[in-house]
Amino acid sequence: MQEGSTPDSADATSRIADSTIISRSPSVLTAEVDGEVVMMSIEQGQYFGLDDIGSDIWKRLDSPCAFADLIDRLAADYDADRASIAADVRALLESMAARDVVRLA
C-alpha cells in the first residue's frame, strides 16, 4: 500500500466495521500509469496511487460490498491470516475514504 497517511490500524477508532458498505466514489477518475492505478477525486483534486494489491482490491469494489465480505474474498485468495488482511485493508480504505475515492456507508 502506498500514498497518504496511515490511519490508526486499531479497529476501535476505525469508521469501518464488518457491516460497513464500501463503494467507489462517483467523483473518482482512474487511469493506469507505470503499472500503477492512479486515481483522483474531482472534488478534492488529490491524487492517490495503488500498488498491485491495492489495484486488486479496487477491482473487487466494482460493485459495493460489505467490509467483511471483501475480507473473506481476499482471505480466500491471499496467503495471509484474516486478521492481518483486515487490518491492512481497513487502513487502506480509511485513507481512500479520506481522499474521497471510496465512500463508506
Place this chain on the structure above:
Amino acid sequence: MQALAGWERSGTHAYRLCGLKLDSQFALPALPEWDGPADAAADVDCRRGEVPSRLSRPDYIGPVFQTSGTGEYLLVLPGTGRILVRNGNEITVEPEAAPAPSNLSAILAGPIQAVLWHQRELLPLHASIVVINGRAVALCGDAAAGKSTLAAMLAGQGHGVIADDICVVDMRNDGEVSVTPGCTRLQLWRDALTELGVATDGLERALEHKQRYFLDCGNRLPLQPYKLAAVVRLVRNALPPARLERLRGAEAAQAMYECVHTQRPARALGRAQPIFAAFPLMTSAGVGFWRLMVPRDLAGLRQAAAQLLATMED
C-alpha cells in the same frame, strides 16, 4: 525604458498569444507584440466594457470568481475591477478606477490568460520553458519558486527560453505533446538579476515603481512548437545539495496537477477530467516528471541547473 503611461493610450495593442492574435485596449507589456500580418483578424479581443457583478446562471460561485459551464468566467477583484472571459475569445474589463489599477496588466497576462486556454481546451501550466537539446523542459512552481531565475541561468548558458510564467501544452495531435512558444522575456526582480550578474541598465521595467525587469532570453530560437520532454516541479529553499528526483505514478500525476495554472478555476470550468486524462497521455508520449530541490543560495541554484542539464542532455 518604455513608459507604462501607455495604460490609457487610445487605440488597440496587438499581441502574440502563443500563436493567436490578441487585440487589447489595455497595454500588456508581459506579452510579445504581434509580429504576423498587420491585417490579420484578432483571435481574442480584450476591451473595456460593462461587466455584471454576477453571472446569470452560475455553476460555481467562489470567493473571487464564478463560472458558468466552460464558456463563462467572471472575476471580481475589489480595488481592481471586474473581468469577464467568454468562450476563449472575449475578455471584457471594467476597471474600478481610472487610470486602470497597475496590477491589471499582470492579472490579464497571468490568470486571465490561463482561463482563456482552459476555455479553448488546452492545458496551461504555471511554468517557464527552456529548450534543451531541441526539446522543451517546463520549469514549474508557485510564485517565487525560482522558475524565471533558473530559466535565466540556463539561458545564460546558451539555452533558449520560449515561455515565462505560463506555457500552453497542446495534445490535440494524437500521441504528441508539444508546447507553443509564448513570451521569450523573463520577468526578474533586481536581486535575482544581481545574483546572476546581469546589470539592470537598459532593461525595461516589468512593473511600475517596482524593481522588476524584463530580460530577453529567447537566444533567437525559432518560435515553433517544441516537443515537451519534461515537467520539473521546483521546490525552493531546499536543504543543500540540489537534487533532481524522478517522479512516477500518483506522485507524478499530483505534481502535474499542481503545475496547472491554476487548479481551482480549471476545476470550476469543468476541466478536471481532461486534465486527469492528460497525464497518462503525457506519460505515454515520453514526458518525464521530476522534482528539483533547489537550495536558496546561488551555489545551490548553479548545482540545480547543472543537474538538470546533465539529465536532460542525456
